[in-house]
Amino acid sequence: MKKIFGKNPQSLGRIKFDRHTLLLLIIFVVVMAFFSVVNSDKGFISGRSLTSMGLQLSEIGILAIAMMVTSLVGGINLSIVAVANLGSVISGYFLFLNYPPEVAVGTTATFTNIKMPDDPSTWVLVISLVIPLVIGILSGILNGYLVGYVGVPPILATLATMSVFTGLSAGITGGRTITGFPEQFSVVANETVVGIPIPFILFIFLTAITFVILNHTTLGFKMRMVGTNDTASEFSGINNKAVIMKTYIMSGVLASIAGLIIMSRTMSAAYEYGSTTYVLLTILIGVLAGIQSGFGNVLNIFVSMLILQALSTGFQMLLQTVRGSTFFKDFSWGVLLIIIFVINYLVRQKKTGVKKSSGQ
Amino acid sequence: MLKRVLRSNEFVVLLIIIALSLVVGSINPTFFTIASLFDLIRASNVYIILAFALLPVVILGGVDISFVAISAVASYGTHMLLITRGYEGGLFLYFVIGCLIGALAGMLNGFIITKFDLQIFDVSLATQTMWYGFTLFFIGATSNFDMPDGVVGYYSSFITQVSNETTGVTGLHVSIIYVIVIGIFLWWFLKYTMIGRGIYAIGGDKDVAERTGFNIKKITMVVFIIMGVLSGFAGIVQSALSRNFNPTLFIGQNLDVLASVILGGAAIKGGRGTVIGTVLGVILTQIIRRALVLTHIPSEWQKFVVGIILIIFTVIPALNEKRRKNQGRTTDLVEAMEEA
Numbered sequence: 001m002k003k004i005f006g007k008n009p010q011s012l013g014r015i016k017f018d019r020h021t022l023l024l025l026i027i028f029v030v031v032m033a034f035f036s037v038v039n040s041d042k043g044f045i046s047g048r049s050l051t052s053m054g055l056q057l058s059e060i061g062i063l064a065i066a067m068m069v070t071s072l073v074g075g076i077n078l079s080i081v082a083v084a085n086l087g088s089v090i091s092g093y094f095l096f097l098n099y100p101p102e103v104a105v106g107t108t109a110t111f112t113n114i115k116m117p118d119d120p121s122t123w124v125l126v127i128s129l130v131i132p133l134v135i136g137i138l139s140g141i142l143n144g145y146l147v148g149y150v151g152v153p154p155i156l157a158t159l160a161t162m163s164v165f166t167g168l169s170a171g172i173t174g175g176r177t178i179t180g181f182p183e184q185f186s187v188v189a190n191e192t193v194v195g196i197p198i199p200f201i202l203f204i205f206l207t208a209i210t211f212v213i214l215n216h217t218t219l220g221f222k223m224r225m226v227g228t229n230d231t232a233s234e235f236s237g238i239n240n241k242a243v244i245m246k247t248y249i250m251s252g253v254l255a256s257i258a259g260l261i262i263m264s265r266t267m268s269a270a271y272e273y274g275s276t277t278y279v280l281l282t283i284l285i286g287v288l289a290g291i292q293s294g295f296g297n298v299l300n301i302f303v304s305m306l307i308l309q310a311l312s313t314g315f316q317m318l319l320q321t322v323r324g325s326t327f328f329k330d331f332s333w334g335v336l337l338i339i340i341f342v343i344n345y346l347v348r349q350k351k352t353g354v355k356k357s358s359g360q
Numbered sequence: 361m362l363k364r365v366l367r368s369n370e371f372v373v374l375l376i377i378i379a380l381s382l383v384v385g386s387i388n389p390t391f392f393t394i395a396s397l398f399d400l401i402r403a404s405n406v407y408i409i410l411a412f413a414l415l416p417v418v419i420l421g422g423v424d425i426s427f428v429a430i431s432a433v434a435s436y437g438t439h440m441l442l443i444t445r446g447y448e449g450g451l452f453l454y455f456v457i458g459c460l461i462g463a464l465a466g467m468l469n470g471f472i473i474t475k476f477d478l479q480i481f482d483v484s485l486a487t488q489t490m491w492y493g494f495t496l497f498f499i500g501a502t503s504n505f506d507m508p509d510g511v512v513g514y515y516s517s518f519i520t521q522v523s524n525e526t527t528g529v530t531g532l533h534v535s536i537i538y539v540i541v542i543g544i545f546l547w548w549f550l551k552y553t554m555i556g557r558g559i560y561a562i563g564g565d566k567d568v569a570e571r572t573g574f575n576i577k578k579i580t581m582v583v584f585i586i587m588g589v590l591s592g593f594a595g596i597v598q599s600a601l602s603r604n605f606n607p608t609l610f611i612g613q614n615l616d617v618l619a620s621v622i623l624g625g626a627a628i629k630g631g632r633g634t635v636i637g638t639v640l641g642v643i644l645t646q647i648i649r650r651a652l653v654l655t656h657i658p659s660e661w662q663k664f665v666v667g668i669i670l671i672i673f674t675v676i677p678a679l680n681e682k683r684r685k686n687q688g689r690t691t692d693l694v695e696a697m698e699e700a
Contacts, residue, residue: 078615146671152678153628155423159615160670167664175660276612280425284489287482327496334490338472341483345476 020290023343024303027336031307035314042317049313051197055189057309058199059261063278064285064301065210066254069247071286072214073227074293075147075154077251081278082165083139084259087132088269089169092178094131098124101180111173114180125182129260136256139165140249148244162279169271177270181263189265199261203302206254210298213250223247227294288337290344308333369625373640380647388654394522395530400646405535406598408642410610410617411624412546413590415638416583418621419550421563421630422480426469428610428617429491430588431595433499434461438596439605440499443506450510451600458592465491466588470581488614495607503606514600535597539639542590547635555582563630620645623673 036045043049063080070077093111101115139161146157188198214220222243225233234240263269285308289300312329319325365371385391410427417424438458447453465487472483518531550556558579561569570576599605624641626633648669652662 146675150675150678151682152674156619156622156628156670156674159619160667160674162615163663163667163670165667167661167667171658171661171664173660276615280485280488284485287485324497324501327493327501330489330493331497332493334486334488334493337486338483338490341472341476341478341486345478 018297019347020344021297021300021303023340023347024289024300024307027340028303028307028310031310031314035310035318039314039317042320044314044317047195049317051192051195053309053313054200055197055265056312057305058197058203059258059265060278060281060285061203061302061305062206062254062258062261064282064289064305065206065298066251066258067279067282068286068289068291068296068298068301069210069214069223069254070154070251071227071291072294072296073223073244073247074230075244075247076158076283077143077248077255078155078158078279079139079143079162079165080251080255080258080282081274081276082162082169083136083252083255084132084262085269085271085273086139086165086169087135087256087259088263089172089178089271090135091128091131091263092181092269093172095124095128095181096178111178112176113178114182116180116182120182120184125184128182129185132256132259132263133253136252136254136259137249138252139255140252141245143252144245144248147248148241166271166275169269173269173271175271177268179268181267181269185264186267187264189261199265202257202261203305206257207298207302210254214298219243219246224294227292229294284333284337288340307336311336370634370637370640373624373637373644377640377644377647380644380651384647384651384654391650391654396650398522398530398532400643400650401536402533402601404642404646405533405539406594406601407617407620407646408539408639409542409590409594409597411621411638411642412542412635413587413594414617414621415546415626415633415635416550416559416586417480418618418626418628419559419563419630419633420480420580420583421566423618423628424469424480424484424584424587425614425618426465426484426488426491427587427591428612428614429488429495430462430465430591431598432607432609432611433465433491433495434458434588434592435595435599435609436495436504436605436607437461437499438592439504439599443504443508448509450508451514451596454511454596454600455593458596459589460592462588462590462592462595463585464588466584466586466591467581469588470584473584474577474580492608492611500607503604505604507600507603511600515603533601535601538593538597542593543635543639546586549586550635555579559583560631563627563632565631616645619670 032045063084066080067077092114095114095116096109096111099115099117099120100109101113103109143158143161146152146161147154150157152160188202191198193201214223222233222238225236225238226240226243230240233243262273266273285301285304286296288308289304290296291300311332315328315332316325319328322328381391390396410431413427414424417427435454435458438454438461441457442453469480469483469487472478472487473480516529516531517534519534519536521529521531523529550559555578558569558574561572561574562576562579566576595609599609620641621633621638622628622641623644624633624637624639626637626641648666649662652665653659657665
């Protein structure tokens with residue numbers, strides 16, 4: 001094992017199924033077992049149901065990874081959803097400039113929809129897919145600069161940039177939802193490969209890449225060091241600012257990929273899609289996954305996402321005749337998080353045997 | 361003494377408010393009417409109370425995002441409880457029950473945080489999701505527009521009235537009394553009680569505070585009870601003012617309130633923050649909003665402008681801090697010696 005994974009096995013090298021991963025896996029199995037029994041007549045474990053679950057969880061899952069990498073360096077990125085939307089909006093604007101809808105002579109078209117021709121230029125399509133990624137990188141540079149170089153507390157810096165990015169999208173679209181994206185884009189969200197939705201494959205792929213970056217590269221090692229103790233890392237020769245910058249760029253790119261999936265699924269772009277609910281949800285996933293500054297495993301994000309989706313779909317099926325059944329999932333997520341807090345506390349106490357002081 | 365006032369964060373915010381008002385007023389003179397002032401006050405009141413709810417938590421060194429959900433469950437829960445029993449009285453009973461629900465919800469936060477040794481932010485994430493879900497699923501998912509007789513006129517219960525041919529009759533809403541009373545109480549509590557000083561001490565340095573003898577668990581608990589009570593109170597005032605009780609009240613506005621508290625000079629890392637500053641922070645936010653409307657900036661671009669202003673307001677203190685650190689805090693020492 002040691003030879004396969006990295007040069008320094010003692011440093012976070014091997015795949016470690018830590019205690020928290022185990023706890024999450026147990027919870028996942030319990031949740032799945034529970035719902036497959038109580039929802040057995042409604043087909044909880046059917047191909048169709050699993051496919052739809054895989055599709056739904058992917059975009060939030062990728063956003064949760066975008067949030068997680070910043071948590072790892074002791075930060076937070078509230079702007080991820082705003083970046084995802086801004087990428088789609090600018091991409092839509094580019095398509096609109098190339099293919100504006102037809103209007104009466106003498107008037108200019110307003111940016112409300114795109115009129116795709118039957119044979120669009122491949123270059124235009126490719127560029128419109130690259131634009132969101134560029135937006136993601138630029139947003140990362142701005143966030144990384146504010147947090148790393150200026151020293152603004154991450155929660156404030158990204159709260160401000162969230163407002164800027166959302167505001168830019170709102171300004172460009174005039175508050176409207178942009179429709180008419182090319183048919184070719186819908187492939188991503190609507191096709192499956194051997195029954196697995198493409199977004200879910202993307203989610204697995206990005207989880208794997210993030211895992212490799214975090215556990216098998218120097219950047220990942222430095223990120224953990226900065227998150228654990230930034231003074232110590234500074235004095236051991238790590239360029240904290242550059243590491244923070246790279247982390248936020250990574251976060252921005254991941255967010256923009258989630259934006260592409262959203263664009264492909266809804267075939268539209270809007271400044272307010274998801275808004276703050278999605279942001280808070282991704283933080284919740286991080287907390288559920290036990291991500292802390294300097295510590296955390298991206299596999300836990302993956303399993304946490306599976307649990308949340310199972311709870312959401314499961315309760316919706318179970319309570320489908322009850323009024324307001326969609327809201328029960330929020331309640332169950334909050335309760336689950338508190339249960340995990342308590343279990344972790346009990347395990348920790350049993351292990352150390354020492355009662356620690358209260359805290360925040 | 362005067363020097364300290366002039367250098368204080370509050371004074372800077374006040375100057376910005378005055379400067380901004382002058383600019384807006386010169387572009388659009390309607391800004392300088394009494395009616396406009398009363399309207400500004402009415403719009404600010406609820407958010408000032410919400411900011412008061414958050415302030416002690418921020419001073420303690422934490423960020424809570426669940427207070428909006430507590431507002432929702434307390435106000436909507438109280439309303440549905442009373443309206444289904446045919447209650448026709450005034451707001452007093454609303455406040456009693458609402459604040460009680462708020463206090464219990466706040467206590468739950470405080471209990472989980474102190475008992476299981478957790479981060480304030482993490483716990484508040486769980487409870488905010490839980491309370492909105494609870495309200496929507498167990499209490500009701502639609503806004504309720506039925507008002508008891510005693511609450512119907514609350515919308516326009518003014519202390520004094522002014523009438524104006526363009527805006528009609530407006531006035532100074534009674535909710536300003538709550539703000540003044542709560543503000544004075546909170547100021548006294550934070551400045552002159554042992555628990556209040558403890559909040560600052562914990563926010564400044566938790567270990568030192570603990571060794572000094574402050575009871576961290578008790579103080580944390582009190583902070584969250586205050587937060588719960590004020591959140592519930594603000595929720596009821598807002599619902600009575602907008603004449604409907606809504607299960608998703610204030611949803612997504614927690615970060616806006618946090619921004620106002622920070623604009624008012626509270627430190628996100630804890631240990632610093634004042635009642636006056638918080639009031640000014642909320643008023644500044646409201647004036648910026650109004651300024652954008654009155655200066656005819658298209659509404660879809662307003663969020664962008666607010667974002668730019670937020671960046672400026674977060675970058676300046678960060679740069680100041682950096683400079684102080686680079687100078688090895690000698691300026692602080694010199695200042696302290698001058699004052700002594």
